[in-house]
Amino acid sequence: MESENMRRKIEDEIEHTIASPVIKNKRFLEDEQLIKSEQLAVLEEIFNTNVRDMEITKLSKHFTPIFRNDHPYHIAVWGKTGTGKTLTLTYFLNLLLRLGAERNIQIRYKHLDLSTPVPCFRALNDLACLLNAMKRYQRGISLDEMMLAIEAKLADYPGYLILFIDEVDNIRRDKDTFMAFLIRRLPQKIPAKLILVFASNHLDWPDHLDPRVKSFLKMNEIIFKPYDAVDLQHILRIRVEKALCQEAIEPGVIEKIAALASYDHGDARKAVALLAKSAYLAEQRRIKVKLSLVDEAAKELDMDRYSAMLKSAPKQLQAAMASVIEAAKLQNNKRIGTADAYDAYRKFCKKARVSQLSGRAFGDLIGELDLYSFIRSRMISRGRYGRAREIILELPEELLKKIYGMILLKFQLR
DNA sequence: TGTCCACAGGAAATACGGGGGT
DNA sequence: ACCCCCGTATTTCCTGTGGACA
Numbered sequence: 529m530e531s532e533n534m535r536r537k538i539e540d541e542i543e544h545t546i547a548s549p550v551i552k553n554k555r556f557l558e559d560e561q562l563i564k565s566e567q568l569a570v571l572e573e574i575f576n577t578n579v580r581d582m583e584i585t586k587l588s589k590h591f592t593p594i595f596r597n598d599h600p601y602h603i604a605v606w607g608k609t610g611t612g613k614t615l616t617l618t619y620f621l622n623l624l625l626r627l628g629a630e631r632n633i634q635i636r637y638k639h640l641d642l643s644t645p646v647p648c649f650r651a652l653n654d655l656a657c658l659l660n661a662m663k664r665y666q667r668g669i670s671l672d673e674m675m676l677a678i679e680a681k682l683a684d685y686p687g688y689l690i691l692f693i694d695e696v697d698n699i700r701r702d703k704d705t706f707m708a709f710l711i712r713r714l715p716q717k718i719p720a721k722l723i724l725v726f727a728s729n730h731l732d733w734p735d736h737l738d739p740r741v742k743s744f745l746k747m748n749e750i751i752f753k754p755y756d757a758v759d760l761q762h763i764l765r766i767r768v769e770k771a772l773c774q775e776a777i778e779p780g781v782i783e784k785i786a787a788l789a790s791y792d793h794g795d796a797r798k799a800v801a802l803l804a805k806s807a808y809l810a811e812q813r814r815i816k817v818k819l820s821l822v823d824e825a826a827k828e829l830d831m832d833r834y835s836a837m838l839k840s841a842p843k844q845l846q847a848a849m850a851s852v853i854e855a856a857k858l859q860n861n862k863r864i865g866t867a868d869a870y871d872a873y874r875k876f877c878k879k880a881r882v883s884q885l886s887g888r889a890f891g892d893l894i895g896e897l898d899l900y901s902f903i904r905s906r907m908i909s910r911g912r913y914g915r916a917r918e919i920i921l922e923l924p925e926e927l928l929k930k931i932y933g934m935i936l937l938k939f940q941l942r
Numbered sequence: 943t944g945t946c947c948a949c950a951g952g953a954a955a956t957a958c959g960g961g962g963g964t
Numbered sequence: 965a966c967c968c969c970c971g972t973a974t975t976t977c978c979t980g981t982g983g984a985c986a
Contacts, residue, residue, distance in 0.1 A: 647971070670969080844973095866949075886975055891950070907950075911984025914948030 555771075558804065570766060571619045577762040579755070580616050586750050587620050591723075594624075594688055595631060602711075602724040602745065606731055607752025610795025613727045614641075614694055616752070621690060634687025642698040648706045651699050652678075655691075675709055682718040689720040696726045697733045708741045754794025760786035763796050764803055772807055778818045781806070785822055798829075805829050831927050835934055837900060843938075844885060848893040849902055850935040851876045853928055856921050865916045866894060880939040894919065902931075 555566075575584065593600050607613050621637045628635035638658045642651060652674045659681050682689070691710070699706055715722045726733075726747075734742055755763070764782050768774070785806070789799035805825035810817040838846060851873035855864045858872065870890050877884040885893070894917065898905045904920045921928065 649971070885973095887949090888951085888976080889974055892974095895951090907982085909982040909984085910947085911982075912945080912947050912986090913984075914946085915982065916949055 568619075568622070570770070571615055573766050574615075574763055575619060577766075579759045579762050580612055580752075583616055583750060583752055584620055587616075590748055590750075591620075591624055594628070594633065594635070599721045600723055600748075602726070602747040604734070604747050604749045605725065605727045605752065606729075606749065607727075608729055608754055608793070608795065610793065610797040611752040611754055612796060613752055614639075617692055617725060617727065621692065624690075628688075634685075635690065636685070636687065637690035637692060639692045639694065641694045643695055645698045648699060648703065651706050652709070656681075671705065675713070679714070679717045682720055684719070686719045687721070688723065689718075690723045690725060692725040692727070694727045696728050697730050704737065704741060707737060711741055711745050755790060755796055755799075756794070757783075757786045757790040760790050760794075760796060760799050764799060767800055767803060771804075772817075776810065776816050778816050780819055781817050781822060784819055788822070788826065802826060802829060831930065834902065834923070834927060835931050838902070838931055839934060839938075843882060844889075845893055845896060846935045846938060847876055847880065847882055848873060848890065849897060850932060850939075852894075852897070852903055852919060852921065853932050856919075864919050866891060866919065867916070869894065869919055882939070891917075 574580075587603075590600055590603055605613050605617065618639065621639075625635055625637065638655075640651070640655055640658060642654075646654070649671065652671060656674050656678050659678060693710070710724060724747075734745065737745070761782055764786055768777060768782065782803075785799055785802050789795065789802060802822065802825055805828060806817050806821050809821050809825055809828075815821075838849060848869075852864070852869050854876065855868045855872035859868060870887055873890055874884060876882075894903070894905060897903045902923065904922055905917050906920075907915060908918050909915045923931075
């Protein structure tokens with residue numbers, strides 16, 4: 529009886545999915561799921577619509593001296609996230625490789641992706657791995673050893689070597705050691721003609737560099753502007769064509785997504801994510817992708833961002849967030865001091881059987897939550913009653929509930 | 943005007959844990 | 965098995981401070 533019922537439901541669902549699908553090929557909505565050749569195919573199409581034409585022209589101008597046997601400068605690529613720095617460079621450098629092969633010029637390029645913050649050690653080790661110079665280490669090996677291994681590996685390669693260092697500013701402390709190695713030491717130790725390509729979000733990035741290294745660094749710059757609505761429309765159309773059923777998209781949807789995205793960030797990845805979310809919602813509700821759905825999707829995406837960030841955060845930070853929420857609930861008003869939060873935190877730690885940090889460390893956690901704008905905090909002075917940091921919870925109730933539930937689940941308190 | 947609260951936040955010290963060498 | 969090295973996490977110690985209050 530029960531199973532009969534269940535069976536009907538599933539069959540119904542299958543029928544629906546086959547009969548009026550919104551999504552044709554889900555994989556093209558999520559970049560991580562594409563295999564390399566598919567990615568390149570998508571890129572090819574994007575660049576065929578003249579998006580990022582300017583930038584590619586500039587890149588060509590910079591690199592073509594290679595074919596006269598010249599040695600171009602290093603190059604810095606600036607642009608916000610999602611403006612296609614990585615994609616454009618990948619596409620361009622692959623092209624360059626092919627052209628080089630046709631003309632019998634030895635070119636190699638390596639892409640060092642520092643999308644998450646790493647210390648100098650990690651960065652060097654990653655680079656060494658990329659060059660197959662050594663295996664991956666957690667720690668316990670000196671920086672010098674890694675440098676030597678890299679140099680040894682490259683000792684008999686005379687051609688061009690292009691190192692594409694993505695998101696350079698992600699190197700935490702000791703940045704100078706890493707940069708000094710790349711800019712000053714490496715070129716002198718190996719026969720290859722080294723061309724460094726730096727990608728970064730911050731224009732002022734080289735300013736924090738050790739002056740001795742900086743003066744050594746000769747480079748050109750290219751700036752990637754955020755995509756405008758027209759570019760985004762091109763990009764979205766390609767995705768729609770590959771991933772969705774044209775009939776299921778109501779007119780104006782693409783334009784709206786492009787407009788929204790270009791208005792507040794110009795980030796292509798986010799635009800595609802918005803498209804994907806809209807499509808998922810449409811499929812769930814068995815309706816077409818219509819304009820109002822886009823707004824809903826945008827809102828959900830926003831909420832997802834917060835809970836996803838917290839989900840992957842360290843345990844202590846999650847505990848701190850939960851404590852703040854509990855403390856706020858206890859006080860009923862939304863303003864609490866660090867002391868209240870710390871009390872709640874102590875209780876929470878006991879409850880969840882998590883090791884409890886000192887007040888000092890807890891203060892840092894609060895600072896971190898503030899940084900990611902889960903909370904807002906500011907110093908207030910109550911005169912002779914001392915100074916305190918006031919914590920204000922400003923996220924929508926709905927989202928707080930979601931986050932709180934998620935954390936409790938994580939600590940198995942449900 | 944000076945005092946003094948109650949915490950912030952910097953610096954140094956310490957604990958920790960994974961890894962290599964022997 | 966033991967010790968040393970290195971990067972990270974946390975603690976300990978300490979100085980600094982805006983403004984109500986006397």
